[in-house]
Each structure stands twice: as structure tokens, then as C-alpha cells.
Amino acid sequence: PQEGAALSKAILEELVSRGTLTVATSHLGALKRLDAPGSGVVNASLQFDPDRIEPTYQLLKGRPGRSYGLAIARRLGFPAGILDRAEDHLPREEARMEDLLAALERKEKDAGRLVEALAEEKAQTERLREGLQEREAVLKDQERTARDRAQEEARRLLMEARREVEEAIQEVRGAWDRTRQDDRSLEETHRKARQRVEKAARQHQAAGDRPVRPTEIGTVQPGDRVRLSGTGAKGSVVEVREDRVLVETAGVRLQVNPADLEFLGGPEEVRGPLGSPSATQASSWQGPEAEPKTEVDVRGLRVLEVGIEVDRALDQAVLGGLGELRIIHGKGTGALREAISEILKADGRVGDFRMGGPVEGGAGVTIVRLR
Numbered sequence: 001p002q003e004g005a006a007l008s009k010a011i012l013e014e015l016v017s018r019g020t021l022t023v024a025t026s027h028l029g030a031l032k033r034l035d036a037p038g039s040g041v042v043n044a045s046l047q048f049d050p051d052r053i054e055p056t057y058q059l060l061k062g063r064p065g066r067s068y069g070l071a072i073a074r075r076l077g078f079p080a081g082i083l084d085r086a087e088d089h090l091p092r093e094e095a096r097m098e099d100l101l102a103a104l105e106r107k108e109k110d111a112g113r114l115v116e117a118l119a120e121e122k123a124q125t126e127r128l129r130e131g132l133q134e135r136e137a138v139l140k141d142q143e144r145t146a147r148d149r150a151q152e153e154a155r156r157l158l159m160e161a162r163r164e165v166e167e168a169i170q171e172v173r174g175a176w177d178r179t180r181q182d183d184r185s186l187e188e189t190h191r192k193a194r195q196r197v198e199k200a201a202r203q204h205q206a207a208g209d210r211p212v213r214p215t216e217i218g219t220v221q222p223g224d225r226v227r228l229s230g231t232g233a234k235g236s237v238v239e240v241r242e243d244r245v246l247v248e249t250a251g252v253r254l255q256v257n258p259a260d261l262e263f264l265g266g267p268e269e270v271r272g273p274l275g276s277p278s279a280t281q282a283s284s285w286q287g288p289e290a291e292p293k294t295e296v297d298v299r300g301l302r303v304l305e306v307g308i309e310v311d312r313a314l315d316q317a318v319l320g321g322l323g324e325l326r327i328i329h330g331k332g333t334g335a336l337r338e339a340i341s342e343i344l345k346a347d348g349r350v351g352d353f354r355m356g357g358p359v360e361g362g363a364g365v366t367i368v369r370l371r
Contacts, residue, residue: 005030016040032064032097050075066101151266155307159346162311166318166349220245223305225264228256234264266304292320297328303339310343317370318349325368328361340366 005028012034015022024031035043045065047056053075074083090098220226224237226247235249244255296313298306310327317325329336344350349371356365 001028002030004028009034012041027067029067029097035064063104064097064101066098066105147263147266150263154265158311162315163348220258220261220263221266224266226261227264228254229260229262292316292322294322294324295326295328298336298340299328299330301336303335306336306339307343310340311347314347314349314368314370323370325370326356326360327366327368329364329366331362331364337363337366344368 008024008026008028008031012022012024012031016039032043034041042062043064044059044061045063047058047060048054048066048068049056050068050071053072070083070086073086074080220237220240222237222239225234226237226245227234228247228249233249235247235254237245238248238253239246241255243257245258245261247254247256247261293313293316296309298309301309306329313325313327327340329340331337341353344353344366351369351371353366353368356362356367360367
């Protein structure tokens, strides 16, 4: 073997000097030491599984192969004493190299198992992250649905209350027109109408004051109605900041943690005279809050805010006995005009409405005729 190793070494060196690309296979251990800086020789080996006593057919470049002769003999049941004596007969330098290669092989296996474990943990973390994102999306959708339902319910209650007011007004007007009845009959008519309005106002306030949920940053908007959970005071959102909500209550502006607020309704749920304390606590009908106006300007408002202003203007116009109302919404994209048209179509107090004429403002104005 020594002469064969020497001859093999000389042949490989000659091939390197000629620049020949060579793939050489050998079982001679002495050739493992040819791989040195500047030698032009690179070791490689086919890995072997000593536990199953079979090759893995995986080529590993840059590392010489191990000799598994003693390991295979041990697996085949050779006497331990003979194997120990055989190991003692191995050259010390070759034995050290075998031990080094064996240790390196064990560390690579440990590293491979660690990489697989980390990959599995990463995959599990990714699945958890995707699950949390899906859950977050579901919760946000549920919040939006709950809010929409609350706003729709408040809107329905408000329209019912307004219908009660209209019926009461018509009853009073009818009694006045029919009369000239005596004062006692007229007072009885007024009393019944007043009771009907106050009952509707109490029902609307009881339904509208139910808290929907504690608010969070991103779920409230300027104009929303809220209640301070600590004091019970009610107010409206003025501004939403990074981690605080600016709330105006009783003429005072406070910076409040969103967790200390309860959502009561969006801008369209703000109650007029019927939802105010004066309507539910007074003993008689107080009339409109302001003098009726022949026109209302809603330019610059959001679609939700337009409904509030138009309803309030109709209230004041009907209670003030006006026959016509002029709504200024501007031309823009037409979104406000369409929203106002839908509101007017569903309102029983409206006889008909039309776009303004050339001298009335054209497409930027809607003229409403009241019943």
C-alpha cells in the first residue's frame, strides 16, 4: 500500500502540473493529505450511513471520506477484543484524522437536526401569524357590522319619533282648522299631542343611550357621540389622536383614553330637540330650537352629516309653517345631491322636490315643497 500510495501521489501531481481535470477515486488513506493550499487537489467523499451500513450517495466536496471498516465489523458482531486490538494497530496520525472526521460528522448531524427544528418552528410561527391576521380581520368586520346595525337602529328610531311629531302636529292643525272649537277641546288636543311626542322622545333616548362597545383608536371618528365611562358624561368626538381622543362635553374639551369611552352613535344619530334632555324632562312641548329658515347650506358636509342637517331643517320648516325649503348642496360629484334625494323620497313631510332653476342655483340647489 505504501508504494501504491506513493505512485498514485506522483501520478496525480503530474496531472495537476499538466492542467488536466481529473476525477480520481481511491481507498488509500495517504492520498487524503494531498488536499493543501496551492496543491490543485480537492478532497471529496460519498457519505455513508454506519447505522444502516449503506451509502447515502451524497457527494460532499472539500472533505475526505472516512474508513468504516471497523464500524461495519462491529455492527456485524466481531468480538470487541479483536476490534480494540485492531484500533491499536492503526497509525496514530491516521487514527486522529478518523476521530476528527467522526466528530465533524456528528456535529453536522446535530446541526442538521437543529436546522430542521428551526424550520418547523418558523413554519408554525407563520401559521400562527396568519391565523391572528385572519382573526383580526374577522373582529374588525364584526365591529363594522355592529356599528352599522347600531346606526341603522338609531336612524329607524329617529324616523319613528319624527313621524310621531308629524302626526301630533297634523292633529293639532286639524283640530284648529276644524274648530273653532271651545278652549277645553283645544287644550285636550294639545295635551294628547304633547304626550305622544314626549313618549316618542323617551323611547328614542332609551334606545339611543345604550352603549355599543368600548371604543378603540381607529373605530371612532370626529362627530361620533360617546359617553365617559368614569363619570357618565356624554359628549362628541372632536379629534382622534395617536393614543387619545379629544372629546367635548358640557362645553369643555378633554383628552381621554379610548378605553374609557362608550360608543353611543355616529353623527347621524345626534338627536335634535326630541333627544335632548329638555324634550324628555320638560312637562310640555317646547317648539323648535331655532327660528325656521327658508334655506339650509350643507356644502362641505359628509353624507352622514347631511341627513342630520336636512332632517333638522325640515323639522324647523314644518313647525314654522313654511311651505318651501331651499337646500344648497353644490354641484361637485353629485354624491350629496343623490343622498339628499333619497332622504327626501323617504320623508313623509315632503310633497315633492326639484332641481333649482337658472336663477335659483341650478344643479347646486334642490327646492323642496312641504305638505
